[in-house]
Amino acid sequence: MIPIAKPFLGKEEAQSAYNTVLSGWVAQGERVEEFEKKFCEYTGAKYSVAVSNCTNALHLAMIVSGIKTGDEVICPSMSYIATANSIVYTGAKPVFADVSQHDYNLDPENVVKLITKKTKAILLVHQIGMPADIETFQKICKENNIKLIEDAACAIGSEYKGEKIGVHSEIVCFSFHPRKVITTGEGGMITTYNKEYYKRLKLLRQHAISISGKERHNSKNLSFEDHLETGYNYRMTDIQAAIGIKQLDRLDKIIDERRRIAGKYLTGLSGIDCIILPAEPEDRKSNYQSFAIYLKENSPVNRNELMKKLLAAGISVRKGVMTSHRETAYKYSADQKNLSVSEDLCDNSFMIPLYVPMDESDINYVIETLRKIVS
Ligand SMILES: Cc1ncc(COP(=O)(O)O)c(C=O)c1O
Incomplete structure (x- = not known):
């Protein structure tokens, strides 16, 4: 795994x-x-x-x-x-x-x-x-x-x-x-x-x-x-x-390597119409603590099916960042109407493996498997 x-x-x-x-x-x-x-x-x-x-x-x-x-x-x-x-x-x-x-x-x-x-x-x-x-x-x-x-x-x-x-x-x-x-x-x-x-x-x-x-x-x-x-x-x-x-x-070496792996994902997964990859504004540099991908509506599989398929292929995967207003502890704010982007991102994005050191073969396998599932 x-x-x-x-x-x-x-x-x-x-x-x-x-x-x-x-x-x-x-x-x-x-x-x-x-x-x-x-x-x-x-x-x-x-x-x-x-x-x-x-x-x-x-x-x-x-x-x-x-x-x-x-x-x-x-x-x-x-x-x-x-x-x-x-x-x-x-x-x-x-x-x-x-x-x-x-x-x-x-x-x-x-x-x-x-x-x-x-x-x-x-x-x-x-x-x-x-x-x-x-x-x-x-x-x-x-x-x-x-x-x-x-x-x-x-x-x-x-x-x-x-x-x-x-x-x-x-x-x-x-x-x-x-x-x-x-x-x-x-x-x-x-x-x-x-x-x-x-x-x-x-x-x-x-x-x-x-x-x-x-x-x-x-x-x-x-x-x-x-x-x-x-x-x-x-x-x-x-x-x-x-x-x-x-x-x-x-730390600097870890971040350089995380950014290199993120770069490989960005290149390897480019051109897939049904996903949105992370984009770094020019004036900012991410440490890629996580690599999140958004799955659009035109995807042949929905987000949860995709996560199941990745897991079945031996790739750990996580759902997008949680929303607090839909948790029981904050249910009093569950009817807030202004949080549609947060809900959409939470429900339709997922995170793929990224750690240091990560085998080149594993990075390539994640790219190939994901490409196959969403194509
Ligand atoms: C955005 C954010 N804030 C705060 C925390 C809390 O950090 P800690 O686990 O060190 O208390 C986390 C941990 O995941 C986090 O992601």
């Missing part, structure tokens, strides 16, 4: 985790600091704060951005449910906007229509690694005096106008889940250029304790801590960070 995805982990990551275990310090400590520093160097961000996963990163991003009960935050329904959940955790309401067919990201026109007096922020997702048009949303936020928060869970290493995702907005959140381009098992990172946000994020991730574990450990004086506000345990461990440091070293 050709898997849909596979993390690229090697002896370097294993050795790094092993060394950390034997060092005797496994909770948040110096490896986490080193990982944060490397993350700043890689993305160009001013500050980075590592946390336990991207869902928690988004939750903290909402808190430091001042999102509270009664507020509204506009986000795509077509995203992993963590996007909407991070808003609900604060007591605010996610207001679902539709996405654009061409890049699977928020449709600015639809977003503008949903802005009310209660709107405090837009949560902009870079879906499956394709950067959204950040400048358009910065302009909308400025005009309406609301915040822009980026959900870059899938977009590490992707670029917008020649710069890495992580530097454009006041606050950006990343995921290191194994389904992402690099992994720490579970893990997340927040980047910001706002020093006040940075200081508060570092507190909130560890119960807002006034003295860190490391400071207390190293202190020669008696010191008593205070808890400055209600915080959370959203810490990353040093074992995870030790893996992340080595994964960051590989």
